[in-house]
Amino acid sequence: MASMSFSMQIAEFIAKTKANQDLVVRAITLKIDNKLVQRSPVGDAKYWKSKPPPGYTGGRFRANWQLSIGSPTAGVRDLIDKDGSATIAAHGSVISTAKAGDVIYLVNNLPYAKRIEEGWSRQAPVGVVALTVVEFRTIVDNAVNGVRDGTTASEFAQGYSTYKL
Template sequence: MSFKSDMARATRKIEQAHNQIVRTATIDLFSGTIRDTPVDTGRARGNWVTQVGTPAQGVIARDDTSGAAAIAEVIAKTPEGAGQETTMANSLPYIDRLEYGYSQQAPSGMVRRNLARVQRIVQAAISKFRV
């Protein structure tokens, strides 16, 4: 083994860990937001849309009381590699009201609540994939 091959192997391990950390943290953050979204008909949970690049616009016809379909979309669309911007959007006209306490089910919102724990989410992902 040469120094050059040792460095190449170490670099690959670090890149792989970085990619896994980014993907895991993104999935945890987005999934937490979906799970914290109040449920009446499931329309609000179902309208979280995940994309790579530009955020989705427009309301979709997906009622998802459990959040399973929206979370499955997060998992399916979050890239394996870092360096791509993954977005999640909800275009329902009343999503802002839900975020700011309109529902007793989520008086602290969904996005704000999960952003407040983003440091713990990232630290958990780092611990899981430590090189």
């Protein structure tokens, strides 16, 4: 069997490197998405000064995290996601298409999102985005190391819904 030419080896290396870059971007995005959604407070009426509206259920803030590539999503969603799993699962299809060089947006357009980020909620006294930004370097390092040692690729192969970062 003939050995591969040097140019073919270079082309294979480039293709693998590009695929690895995309995988790192996806791993980072998924980890940040998970952190933002799971850290988002869920309304607990027992701490409120006034009674909640009839039929109130917490989880609207979690359900309003919107992930997009290329431009930020506008508007709010009329959904409830108390545990965040539906929101994270919905983002999986977008994350699976992310590539190195893409501009990825994670936005929450609810009018009170800024107040929550400024410590308005007892459940998130330092916000959710600021805390995740502090951890960004570690998130990137873990994603790169996971791709390098092959654990990230195998976890992605199992599916986004079971991926634990």
